[in-house]
Amino acid sequence: MIPNGQSAVIERTAPDLSALQEQIQQLQAQVDALRAQSPENRLSMVVFSGDLDRVLAAFVIASGAAASGMEVSMFFTFWGLTALRQKRESRGKTLFQKLMGWMTPVGSRGLGVSKMNFGGIGAKMLRTMMRQQGVPQLEEMAQMARDLGVRIVACQMSMDVMGIHKDELIDGIEVGGVATFLGDATKSKATLFI
């Protein structure tokens, strides 16, 4: 036998329970939405610079992050594209694009340093100093980053402006636009512009 007082309590709590259930459902929906937005363990980088020292810094960070279990995306744009070139091709280009092609380095070997370059002597000096200190060369660092699964994307728009064709760039890279970068950047814990 339930005394009158207790049945009154049950009647009072019953509507509260359904309200609570509704609240839990709303919270669950919010948690799901937040989870979908929450960042991945990812690092996104824009490599705008074509300076040996800056590109090297980008690859050091990229391989360090990849070695720490992060997903890494590198977007090469403007002068950064010169680091990804493997040959010079002049066919099918405008005069300015040809000039641009001739005046910019082909690949990482041709990159100069951001300070004290002195027509490439500075870059040679830096490479020698790095070798003396046991620092991997930019080419080894880039290969290592790719072996570690770093995603490398070349910017289509700056390729079009500068007249760089995909077959002038190293193999195994992707081509994409700003949305490709933003797609990865918005899911990243850290974003760098180099």
Added chain:
Amino acid sequence: MEIKYDVEVDARGLQCPMPIVNARKTFQTLQSGQTLRVLATDPGSVNDFKGWANMVAEAELVAQETTELDGKTVYIHYVRKK
């Protein structure tokens, strides 16, 4: 201090980021519960391995020590796979 370990990576003479890159390659091959010992001469590796163990969920930095080996300061890192 004598700490037991299963595998060793010799990163002596290598600069950032090579000690952690080489450590990662070997760490991936470890079984759960095994410990990796890394030898490095890079003084920055002391902080690097702390940061690395923070980022890699299955890695636990058991100990770090400094010793003299062949006239060089060597930083030793012990990382256990959880």
